[in-house]
Amino acid sequence: MKPSRLTITFILIFSLLLSGCFATTEEKQEQATEKDMRYNLASIGTNQSNKDRDFVELAKTTIRSAQRLIGELEQGLGEAQGHDELHEVQEMMVQANQDLLYLWNRANNEVEPDHPELKKFKAKLVHVIGEYRLGLSTELEGMEVGNPSQLREGYQLSMKAWHELQQVAEDAQKL
Helix, strand or coil, X not given: CCCCHHHHHHHHHHHHHHHHHHHHHHHHHHHHHHXXXXXXXXXXXXXXXXXXXXXXXXXXXXXXXXXXXXHHHHHHHHHHHHHCCHXXXXXXXXXXXXXXXXXXXXXXXXXXXXXXXXXXXXXXXXHHHHHHHXXXXXXXXXXXXXXXXXXXXXXXXXXXXXXXXXXXXXXHCCC
16 A cells, blocks of 8 residues: 555654644743743842852852863863874863863752752853863764864853853852
8 A cells, every 4th residue: 555645745744843843842941941040149138048158158169160170171272282182182171071070069969049049040050060061071072983063062062151151150259
């Protein structure tokens, strides 16, 4: 039995519609996630719980450590590129990724703030560190398979996360 053109056309249109529905759902989830991470630190005030104060200190320490770690990585990468040492570059990136995982775990698991705006700030901080790690992982994978577009994608993701981390650091100074 040979399927008719009408049946094939119907199946194609139906699958296109379904794929459009799923894409819309994913976009909505991404927008909801971004909305959950928008914070207003001005509304916090000085009346903070012990958990809030502990989280603020943890966040500031985590941000400084991440900035220092990424700065050292960038400096090391610059020096290693001058010597054209791919293996050395990969080792530095793997180590930085592991160190960032430690910072991510601390920020995500160590202290849960009480204030809703600090919870959003925490979500943003954890997201930014995770995005930087994802960028590093994508770059490393691109190096391993020799895929320049994957390298570029990872680098762009890392740089976007770096700029977001700078903004989070500026916001943390207000706490």
